[in-house]
Amino acid sequence: MKTKIKITQDARPLYTRAEEALGKWINSLEAGERLPTEPELAKDLGISRATLREAMRLYEERGRLIRRPGVGTFISAPPPVIESGLEVLESIDTLAHRLGLRTRMMDLSAQERAANEGDKVALGLAAGASVMEISRVIYAGDSPIAFLTDVLPSGIVAQDELEDFSGSVLDMLIKRNDPHLAHSHTSITSESADGILARHLSVQRGTPLLHFEATLYAQDGRAIDHSHSYFVPGYFKFHVVRKVGK
Numbered sequence: 001m002k003t004k005i006k007i008t009q010d011a012r013p014l015y016t017r018a019e020e021a022l023g024k025w026i027n028s029l030e031a032g033e034r035l036p037t038e039p040e041l042a043k044d045l046g047i048s049r050a051t052l053r054e055a056m057r058l059y060e061e062r063g064r065l066i067r068r069p070g071v072g073t074f075i076s077a078p079p080p081v082i083e084s085g086l087e088v089l090e091s092i093d094t095l096a097h098r099l100g101l102r103t104r105m106m107d108l109s110a111q112e113r114a115a116n117e118g119d120k121v122a123l124g125l126a127a128g129a130s131v132m133e134i135s136r137v138i139y140a141g142d143s144p145i146a147f148l149t150d151v152l153p154s155g156i157v158a159q160d161e162l163e164d165f166s167g168s169v170l171d172m173l174i175k176r177n178d179p180h181l182a183h184s185h186t187s188i189t190s191e192s193a194d195g196i197l198a199r200h201l202s203v204q205r206g207t208p209l210l211h212f213e214a215t216l217y218a219q220d221g222r223a224i225d226h227s228h229s230y231f232v233p234g235y236f237k238f239h240v241v242r243k244v245g246k
Helices: 014-027 038-045 049-061 092-099 117-123 159-164 169-176 195-201
Strands: 065-068 072-075 082-085 103-114 130-140 143-153 181-192 208-218 223-231 236-239
Touching: 014 038, 014 049, 038 049, 049 065, 082 092, 092 103, 092 143, 103 159, 117 143, 117 223, 143 195, 169 223
Parallel strands: 082 236
Antiparallel strands: 065 072, 103 130, 130 143, 143 223, 181 208, 208 223
């Protein structure tokens, strides 16, 4: 008999807590096992059936649940996890290819615009400068797994280069080898999904996302890319090798 997983009281919205609690229940079962009926599960979790259905819809979209009308809802095997160390800068495409996982890009948006104050600070731009902003969603199978935005000084990437763009600005610059890349400075935080991120990634508002904010530098010291990458929980695992202090 499975242990009941109750939603504890905290300051987060109910749907976020419901999604987390349902995820724990799903992870406690094996692939192929059937979930309890909606009334039973809603009662055990202490939520309404409407809230439960919304949480279940999200896990269906992520491929963790399979509904069989008239039969029930069953657990699907978890998706492959894209795992990487943080010592080497690599794109999602490169990491996924190493695992034999097929990814694709959707919702590409690329536009030239005036640099805002954040762009000027991150990229060292002068007043009146313009930038190219490139955003897109990366899918693994039918599931969105990451939302990426890159902002580059105008002239680094031309519009016609985006005709064959596969989703990775890093890979495009490496392949072109101009400018010559040196290193990236990255900060890693957890951030709650706002309305825009929730829509792009098919998650609830408030869902915790792993957020990488990075600035990429060329060998001549120029900052040539300021990026924000938001990763859906469950699809990524990052690690780092650390030396012992003396």
